[in-house]
Amino acid sequence: MFxxxxxxxxxxxxxxxxxxxxxxxxxxxxxxxxxxxFSLELSKESKFSDFGLSFTYSxxxxxxxxxxxxKPQIFFEPSFLTIKNKKGKLFFALSYLYLIREVYWEKxxxxxxxxxxYNFGLGYKEKLKKINFKIRIxxxxxxxxxxxxxxxxxxxxxxxxxxxxxEF
Amino acid sequence: MNFKKSLLFxxxxxxxxxxxxxxxxxxxxxxxxxxxxxxxxxxxxDTIQFKFVGDTFLxxxxxxxxxxxxxPIFFIxxxxxxxxxxxxxxxxxxxxxxxxxxxxxxxSFPLIENKEFKDSIINDTIKFYFLGKVLKRxxxxxxxxxxxxxxxxxxxxxxxxxxxxxxxxxxxxxxxEIGIIKKExxxxxxxxxxxx
Numbered sequence: 001m002f003x004x005x006x007x008x009x010x011x012x013x014x015x016x017x018x019x020x021x022x023x024x025x026x027x028x029x030x031x032x033x034x035x036x037x038f039s040l041e042l043s044k045e046s047k048f049s050d051f052g053l054s055f056t057y058s059x060x061x062x063x064x065x066x067x068x069x070x071k072p073q074i075f076f077e078p079s080f081l082t083i084k085n086k087k088g089k090l091f092f093a094l095s096y097l098y099l100i101r102e103v104y105w106e107k108x109x110x111x112x113x114x115x116x117x118y119n120f121g122l123g124y125k126e127k128l129k130k131i132n133f134k135i136r137i138x139x140x141x142x143x144x145x146x147x148x149x150x151x152x153x154x155x156x157x158x159x160x161x162x163x164x165x166x167e168f
Numbered sequence: 169m170n171f172k173k174s175l176l177f178x179x180x181x182x183x184x185x186x187x188x189x190x191x192x193x194x195x196x197x198x199x200x201x202x203x204x205x206x207x208x209x210x211x212x213x214d215t216i217q218f219k220f221v222g223d224t225f226l227x228x229x230x231x232x233x234x235x236x237x238x239x240p241i242f243f244i245x246x247x248x249x250x251x252x253x254x255x256x257x258x259x260x261x262x263x264x265x266x267x268x269x270x271x272x273x274x275x276s277f278p279l280i281e282n283k284e285f286k287d288s289i290i291n292d293t294i295k296f297y298f299l300g301k302v303l304k305r306x307x308x309x310x311x312x313x314x315x316x317x318x319x320x321x322x323x324x325x326x327x328x329x330x331x332x333x334x335x336x337x338x339x340x341x342x343x344x345e346i347g348i349i350k351k352e353x354x355x356x357x358x359x360x361x362x363x364x
Contacts, residue, residue: 027194113189148314
């Protein structure tokens with residue numbers, strides 16, 4: 001079914017490349033600093049909403065460790081404002097987050113983890129013939145329920161992205 | 169693609185594997201929260217009150233002042249380490265003489281299994297060695313609660329004063345956002361039972 005969706009998107013549509021910034025908040029901010037992110041996406045425009053699949057890569061670093069984010073996601077971008085070829089959009093995405101943590105201490109150690117990630121925010125899209133110009137600002141929420149503790153942990157990231165898409 | 173297939177696709181996303189990697193990556197294993205008091209049940213003495221008093225300025229530097237019952241303890245908290253003030257005094261001919269004093273690297277972050285850290289204070293007649301090793305990560309239950317991603321850390325302190333050699337071994341259990349939840353030494357232990 002996943003591949004059906006990819007083929008369905010390929011049968012359309014638009015390929016986009018976005019560069020951005022991920023700013024950590026709360027507990028993530030404790031040890032990590034804002035970092036660039038890179039996204040590749042396939043999307044399709046329908047009457048009410050754009051939707052598609054994207055893959056995002058980013059890496060948080062400090063002097064002793066790195067935390068790599070690999071994030072495939074499905075997103076929906078319904079328009080809330082349209083003026084000629086300019087569109088104001090809402091942004092919702094569900095992501096599978098694959099994290100790799102590397103710690104450098106004499107020998108490098110590596111471990112990984114999987115999370116589910118919710119994203120919501122705002123976007124702007126402008127059509128210039130076959131090229132689309134995009135801007136997005138959205139908040140990523142990563143919930144974490146531990147084995148014993150009653151309360152869940154929540155991690156937040158503020159993402160901003162700017163990019164272009166090509167319609168074919 | 170119909171609605172049912174879309175729903176199935178979303179459920180596949182929702183039920184992906186849970187993990188606690190972020191808990192141990194971003195957790196503060198020695199919070200030093202001002203105003204809090206930790207109560208430890210001890211097999212050796214009455215309940216121990218560990219009070220996190222607050223910042224103070226001493227020995228020309230900013231320190232975090234704690235009280236273990238009435239005994240003062242000083243820490244310096246840095247982003248990737250905790251330094252502890254150690255001092256040894258003795259009575260010589262009725263006068264108190266300081267044998268050694270200084271800050272040692274008590275903990276080194278990030279915690280990761282098998283990681284070692286060491287420090288020492290050495291002068292002409294006295295040698296104080298401090299060695300820590302992170303043993304393993306596990307879940308642990310104490311009267312205060314059950315905790316995930318608890319690291320056990322063995323700490324060896326050795327002092328050589330002239331001909332005399334003395335060593336102590338401690339085993340600490342540290343939980344994220346709480347700090348020390350259990351301490352073992354000389355067949356005794358202290359466990360966290362209350363936080364106020």
